[in-house]
Amino acid sequence: MLNSPDFNSGDQIPAERELSELLGISRVTVRKIITELIDEGVLERRGNQGTWLVDTAIERPLQPALGxxxxxxxxxxxxxxxxxxxxxxxxxxxxxxxxxxxxxxxxxxxxxxxxxxxxxxxxxxxxxxxxxxxxxxxxxxxxxxxxxxxxxxxxxxxxxxxxxxxxxxxxxxxxxxxxxxxxxxxxxxxxxxxxxxxxxxxxxxxxxxxxxxxxxxxxxxxxxxxxxxxx
Structure with missing residues (x-):
């Protein structure tokens, strides 16, 4: 889901309850997956603000578009x-x-x-x-x-x-x-x-x-x- 076009670096992911309902799995499993992704450096917790995709350190614009x-x-x-x-x-x-x-x-x-x-x-x-x-x-x-x-x-x-x-x-x-x-x-x-x-x-x-x-x-x-x- 995180690799889909709906998510990019720096985006906040849904809360555990919402993910549990969306994916049809228990909150315990959701919490375990989130913890693993945090350990891998994919996600980060920001206190009481929720969980976020780790932001890209450097963004390099590409211009112009070429087919x-x-x-x-x-x-x-x-x-x-x-x-x-x-x-x-x-x-x-x-x-x-x-x-x-x-x-x-x-x-x-x-x-x-x-x-x-x-x-x-x-x-x-x-x-x-x-x-x-x-x-x-x-x-x-x-x-x-x-x-x-x-x-x-x-x-x-x-x-x-x-x-x-x-x-x-x-x-x-x-x-x-x-x-x-x-x-x-x-x-x-x-x-x-x-x-x-x-x-x-x-x-x-x-x-x-x-x-x-x-x-x-x-x-x-x-x-x-x-x-x-x-x-």
């Missing part, structure tokens, strides 16, 4: 992707706040495995307000290939930029399998909000990156990604 297809072209690699799912869902309170929409508003949610020269290097999950991308479908996305090119050509959304964070995080079993990563290896996880030229948020993005195949480089405020597809 994966464009990044791969710059790196001399051939891009491809596999659409894992595409569906409409209601915005949670946190996603709604990030995208400046109302809780419960419809979201287009899509998850893709991205490949460079046939090698998987990241899993991207995008959340877009349906009102901004009316009519967007899985068929359109698979035919076009590039989400940002589709946004520009069909929805006149240009000159996007992003604000986000990168941190190391454990991968799920599914993520290990999709990325063909070594067991128990961590991932570089980017979470960010993508804005249009009018400074309006158009996407919340979670990108789980292969630790050996992706390196993020900060260079004069511009985001560059080195891809080592052969490793």
């Amino acid at each position: 994966i297809s464009k990044i791969l072209e710059l790196n001399g690699a051939v891009p491809s992707s596999q659409l894992i799912y595409f569906h409409i869902s209601a915005a949670s309170a946190r996603i709604a706040r990030l995208l400046h929409i109302e809780e419960g508003d419809p979201l287009v949610m899509l998850k893709r495995l991205r490949l460079a020269d046939g090698h998987p290097f990241c899993i991207e999950t995008s959340y877009l307000p349906q009102a901004r991308v009316a009519g967007l479908s899985a068929d359109m996305l698979e035919k076009e290939g590039s989400l940002y090119r589709l946004l520009a050509e069909r929805y006149a959304i240009h000159d996007v930029y992003d604000e986000g964070t990168i941190r190391a995080a454990a991968m799920s079993e599914e993520e290990h399998q999709l990325l063909q990563a070594k067991p128990e290896s961590p991932a570089l996880v980017y979470r960010g909000v993508i804005y249009d030229s009018q400074h309006q948020p158009i996407e919340y993005l979670v990108s789980v990156n292969h630790p050996q195949r992706v390196a993020f480089r900060i260079n004069g405020g511009l985001k560059e990604v080195n891809l080592h597809a052969g490793t």
